[in-house]
Amino acid sequence: MKFRYAMVCSSNQNRSMEAHFLLKREGFEVSSYGTGTHVKLPGPSLREPNVYEFGTPYKHMYEDLRRKDPELYKRNGILPMLKRNLAVKTAPQRWQENATDGYFDVVLTFEEKVFDMVVEDLHNRDHVLLKPVLIINLEVKDNHEEAAVGGRLTLALCQELEATENWEDSIDDLIIAFERQHRRKLLYSISFY
Known part of the structure; x- marks a missing residue:
């Protein structure tokens, strides 16, 4: 499957952009956003x-x-x-102002408060298309070393999602296997456009 991905972090443009950079280099369709005010x-x-x-x-x-x-x-x-x-890309974009153009199949966040914000934002939108969107949080500390590790883990996770025939039926198993293999806990939720 080919998914459209969004990488979302708070406001410093490190974690989401590292993942964006790696996924773009590997040919994924990806965008990145921040959620802060600046x-x-x-x-x-x-x-x-x-x-x-x-x-x-x-x-x-x-x-x-x-x-x-x-x-x-x-x-x-x-x-x-x-x-x-x-x-x-040219400049940072804010999720709340720019993520309404089209839709994403998967939104990845890198801290729990951003995950909660994205889930709430998607929940409060009008669900016109009734198209599912998978939101996943991979907790990544906000420093350059961890951003690099988080970017590689994000790429691995997205590659696994791409290899899945029907993610809705296998997401629980995919998440459990990823957590065991990489010893990282993931949060996830499903919303709709």
Whole structure:
């Protein structure tokens, strides 16, 4: 089967974009979104994040941070992350504003509060098409190393879904097998468009 995927995280564009990058490279039809009110990237201190509006081009963020402190943002991985993001798409998009165009077969989130937000959002929409959408949460810590691991696990999960003849009938077994093999607990729910 060929599915349309959405990767959704909070607001920093690391976990969802790592998964987006890997899936896109493997030929999957994939989009990525954030759910926060702004894109927040680490700054010189916890109290001084770099905050951008959704829709701000990654190129602008990259140039802005390179002007501010190239060594800091290279060392903490933000410049390489933005460079990767540039290779995937022009700018970050917000789930609540952009995910109404068409539909997705599978939505993957990387933290439980985002999973809850996506489930609630899909639940509150008008279900016109009555087309099922599978929402899965794979908990991934918000750092570059874990984002890389989470991206690879997401790719493996999506490959398993693609190999499934009828996911509605086999999702419980697929999830259990994935959890055993990778020692990661998944949350999942089914909603409709």
